[in-house]
Amino acid sequence: xSFFARFAQNRGALVGLIILLLIIAMAILAPLLFPExxxxxxxxxxxxxxxxxxxxxxxxxxxxxxxxGLMHGAWVSLLxxxxxxxxxxxxxxxxxxxxxxxxxxIDDILMRFTEFFQTIPNFALAIVLVAIMQPSIxxxxxxxxxxxxxxxARLVRAEFMSLRNREYVEAARLVGQSNxxxxxxxILPNTLSPxxxxxxxxxxxxxxxxxxxxxxxxxxxxxxxxxxxxxxARTVIRQAWWLSFFPGVAILLTVLALNLxxxxxxDALNPKLSRER
Amino acid sequence: MKKPLxxxxxxxxxxxxxxxxxxxxxxxxxxxxxxxxxPPGLVLGMVQNAPTRTVSGNIYEGLLRYSTxxxxxPQLAESWEVSDDxxxxxxxxxxxxxxxxxxxxxxDDVVFSADVFHRELNPSARAVLQHVxxxxxxxxxxxxxxxxxxxxxxxxxxxxxTFTMVPEHLYAGTDFRNNEHNDHPxxxxxxxxxxxxxxxxxxxVKNEEYYEEGLPYLDGVNWxxxxxxxxxxxxxxxxxxxxxxxxxxENFDIPRLAEMDNVCMTEEGHxxxxxxxxxxxxxxxxxxxxxxxxxxxxxxxxxxxAKDVLWNGLGNVPLSAFGSNAxxxxxxxxxxxxxxxRARELLDEMGYDGEEITILPLPYGETWTRWAEAVxxxxxxxxxxxETQATDVGGWNQRLGDWDYDLAFTYLYQYGDPALGISRTYxxxxxxxxxxxxxxxxxxxxxxxxxxxxxxTAFPDEEREALYREVQEILHEDVPVGWLMELGFPTxxxxxxxxxxxSGVGVNDGFKDAWLDx
Numbered sequence: 001x002s003f004f005a006r007f008a009q010n011r012g013a014l015v016g017l018i019i020l021l022l023i024i025a026m027a028i029l030a031p032l033l034f035p036e037x038x039x040x041x042x043x044x045x046x047x048x049x050x051x052x053x054x055x056x057x058x059x060x061x062x063x064x065x066x067x068x069g070l071m072h073g074a075w076v077s078l079l080x081x082x083x084x085x086x087x088x089x090x091x092x093x094x095x096x097x098x099x100x101x102x103x104x105x106i107d108d109i110l111m112r113f114t115e116f117f118q119t120i121p122n123f124a125l126a127i128v129l130v131a132i133m134q135p136s137i138x139x140x141x142x143x144x145x146x147x148x149x150x151x152x153a154r155l156v157r158a159e160f161m162s163l164r165n166r167e168y169v170e171a172a173r174l175v176g177q178s179n180x181x182x183x184x185x186x187i188l189p190n191t192l193s194p195x196x197x198x199x200x201x202x203x204x205x206x207x208x209x210x211x212x213x214x215x216x217x218x219x220x221x222x223x224x225x226x227x228x229x230x231x232x233a234r235t236v237i238r239q240a241w242w243l244s245f246f247p248g249v250a251i252l253l254t255v256l257a258l259n260l261x262x263x264x265x266x267d268a269l270n271p272k273l274s275r276e277r
Numbered sequence: 278m279k280k281p282l283x284x285x286x287x288x289x290x291x292x293x294x295x296x297x298x299x300x301x302x303x304x305x306x307x308x309x310x311x312x313x314x315x316p317p318g319l320v321l322g323m324v325q326n327a328p329t330r331t332v333s334g335n336i337y338e339g340l341l342r343y344s345t346x347x348x349x350x351p352q353l354a355e356s357w358e359v360s361d362d363x364x365x366x367x368x369x370x371x372x373x374x375x376x377x378x379x380x381x382x383x384x385d386d387v388v389f390s391a392d393v394f395h396r397e398l399n400p401s402a403r404a405v406l407q408h409v410x411x412x413x414x415x416x417x418x419x420x421x422x423x424x425x426x427x428x429x430x431x432x433x434x435x436x437x438x439t440f441t442m443v444p445e446h447l448y449a450g451t452d453f454r455n456n457e458h459n460d461h462p463x464x465x466x467x468x469x470x471x472x473x474x475x476x477x478x479x480x481x482v483k484n485e486e487y488y489e490e491g492l493p494y495l496d497g498v499n500w501x502x503x504x505x506x507x508x509x510x511x512x513x514x515x516x517x518x519x520x521x522x523x524x525x526x527e528n529f530d531i532p533r534l535a536e537m538d539n540v541c542m543t544e545e546g547h548x549x550x551x552x553x554x555x556x557x558x559x560x561x562x563x564x565x566x567x568x569x570x571x572x573x574x575x576x577x578x579x580x581x582x583a584k585d586v587l588w589n590g591l592g593n594v595p596l597s598a599f600g601s602n603a604x605x606x607x608x609x610x611x612x613x614x615x616x617x618x619r620a621r622e623l624l625d626e627m628g629y630d631g632e633e634i635t636i637l638p639l640p641y642g643e644t645w646t647r648w649a650e651a652v653x654x655x656x657x658x659x660x661x662x663x664e665t666q667a668t669d670v671g672g673w674n675q676r677l678g679d680w681d682y683d684l685a686f687t688y689l690y691q692y693g694d695p696a697l698g699i700s701r702t703y704x705x706x707x708x709x710x711x712x713x714x715x716x717x718x719x720x721x722x723x724x725x726x727x728x729x730x731x732x733x734t735a736f737p738d739e740e741r742e743a744l745y746r747e748v749q750e751i752l753h754e755d756v757p758v759g760w761l762m763e764l765g766f767p768t769x770x771x772x773x774x775x776x777x778x779x780s781g782v783g784v785n786d787g788f789k790d791a792w793l794d795x
Binding site (some may be wrong): 037039040041045061062063120131134135157217218222232235238239 | 580651665
């Protein structure tokens with residue numbers, strides 16, 4: 001059975017993939033459909049949805065087009081999700097690999113270091129980091145990466161510990177391959193499937209974290225993100241429900257889609273473990 | 278035209294105005310209002326915070342009171358005279374005034390308050406007192422202030438919050454800050470301090486011995502302390518609270534609350550402070566150092582939009598450096614109307630190359646954040662490459678104090694006279710690193726310095742006016758800072774609270790004349 005066929009067996013995953021593709025399409029099409037900046041004040045403030053042509057989702061407190069904000073926000077959310085996950089993987093995978101492969105004192109040191117990060121609540125640490133570095137896309141991506149790498153490190157370490165004594169690794173050692181080669185060429189490729197699954201879930205968490213930070217006013221003030229939209233609309237929720245509703249739905253769908261896709265990937269990559277359906 | 282130099286306003290004039298304002302007032306009733314945040318103390322002069330001024334302005338009094346046009350009105354002084362050379366001010370005090378503990382209020386209290394108490398404790402009174410050579414009580418009810426040279430805004434500095442009268446018999450010779458009476462303030466005002474339950478309520482009760490016949494009408498005023506903004510709005514909605522002084526609810530709640538039945542709103546009662554929102558522009562370096570760039574910023578901003586959308590249409594878009602509530606405004610100047618094309622022309626002319634500049638919003642809540650977003654968008658639309666940098670209050674203070682900014686939002690009080698509230702922003706000797714409240718933009722212009730300094734001590738007002746008109750022309754052309762808006766800080770109240778705002782400081786001394794139609 002092909003990879004995609006196995007993936008498609010999970011109907012939920014298929015739905016998730018479709019939603020995700022739609023959101024990616026939104027992000028790509030945003031500059032084409034709404035070439036003007038989403039910050040542009042284009043109409044009377046507080047227009048309800050569908051009350052005027054060209055403003056299907058209405059306008060916000062400042063007369064900005066909500067639909068435009070939503071589409072440009074898709075790009076921001078996906079970008080932050082993907083980049084921060086990549087950065088987290090760049091930190092977590094090498095640390096986990098070294099700890100798991102060498103074991104002993106190196107493992108101890110690296111794991112205590114990891115635990116240091118794990119004991120601090122994710123969100124609190126992210127807030128502190130963003131506040132110290134000044135809110136900007138870079139600082140938010142870094143903060144999210146810094147709070148989300150420890151699970152990666154632990155996962156990779158566990159995989160390495162179970163794989164490092166397999167016959168093919170011992171064979172490689174016997175042939176005289178260097179440790180680096182063994183880590184990169186022999187073991188790492190075999191740990192990829194759990195990492196991919198974890199990463200898809202991390203993208204979802206990262207989007208949520210960014211939204212929460214923006215909601216608290218710690219977003220990059222120069223980019224329109226969904227969290228910002230909800231945060232700015234919170235104060236007028238009694239007058240204008242649509243301002244927080246649409247970005248809220250967008251976040252919900254994106255995170256749900258990523259989770260479904262993650263589950264589908266899990267099924268597809270680990271056919272033996274997949275549940276009977 | 279030559280105006281009479283000696284002013285004399287009789288108490289009869291006041292009796293007439295208050296009679297005209299109050300049609301058949303009813304006695305009795307307690308008004309519930311809000312104080313936000315909780316004041317650190319209630320002794321005016323010792324504590325200068327806005328909430329202290331608001332509560333204690335009803336306990337303490339100054340020599341004068343100011344109308345919503347900032348004309349002086351009698352309070353503890355029933356009349357006053359200014360000598361022809363503008364150097365000698367004689368105040369005739371009202372007779373039969375007693376402190377809340379029963380002691381008589383006399384000229385000695387005035388001399389003690391001004392010459393000893395405020396000189397020691399009160400920086401804003403000290404700024405005025407540096408112009409004063411001597412203060413003498415010539416008899417029990419006459420005080421003479423002799424100035425070193427004429428000082429234009431002298432007569433407008435006697436507001437209770439700035440120049441409170443404190444009782445000599447309780448404070449003379451004591452350690453002011455640790456005086457036992459600080460917990461139980463004693464003034465001459467229409468209300469007496471009764472009780473302060475920390476974190477809950479400050480209660481004032483009627484001063485039965487008040488010297489003005491029949492005043493106050495109310496039995497008391499309770500100042501509730503509710504730390505959460507949304508809860509304050511709800512308390513007003515469910516009628517626990519009768520009066521919301523300006524600034525006690527968020528801007529975006531105001532239209533909703535104002536539309537409720539039996540709710541009235543007034544914009545009057547902040548003329549004395551008249552907060553002026555400005556955009557600091559760094560005159561030292563970068564594109565903002567070029568006058569044409571600063572003019573372009575003025576043309577690029579849609580200030581009417583900000584007023585209508587962010588400030589609910591309240592307030593006023595100023596012509597230039599002098600607001601409509603400041604004296605000596607030059608209204609012949611051509612307004613910087615919203616004109617993006619003119620802005621683009623100016624930018625072309627100076628050869629702006631798209632250098633990135635930053636903008637610091639004022640970290641005082643949602644309205645200010647939205648405002649920065651609107652200005653950023655306005656500037657981007659004329660081709661200015663501008664990025665917003667979010668910061669907290671500490672960071673904002675520090676970056677302005679260090680002059681580490683391109684554009685930054687702020688607002689300042691005008692205090693009724695250019696020499697008190699406006700010149701400080703433009704005088705070159707007011708450039709000092711470390712404070713976000715002086716000439717932060719770094720504007721230096723010898724002629725402007727000259728004119729401002731001359732105008733502060735010129736006499737009479739016609740002389741001052743000519744100097745101030747010229748200074749406004751120069752500032753209007755140079756645009757040292759961006760003039761955004763004179764903010765409207767409305768007071769919301771139940772319509773059956775009558776005659777609440779009768780002076781230029783609003784509820785700060787307003788409960789004296791207020792009555793309940795219930």
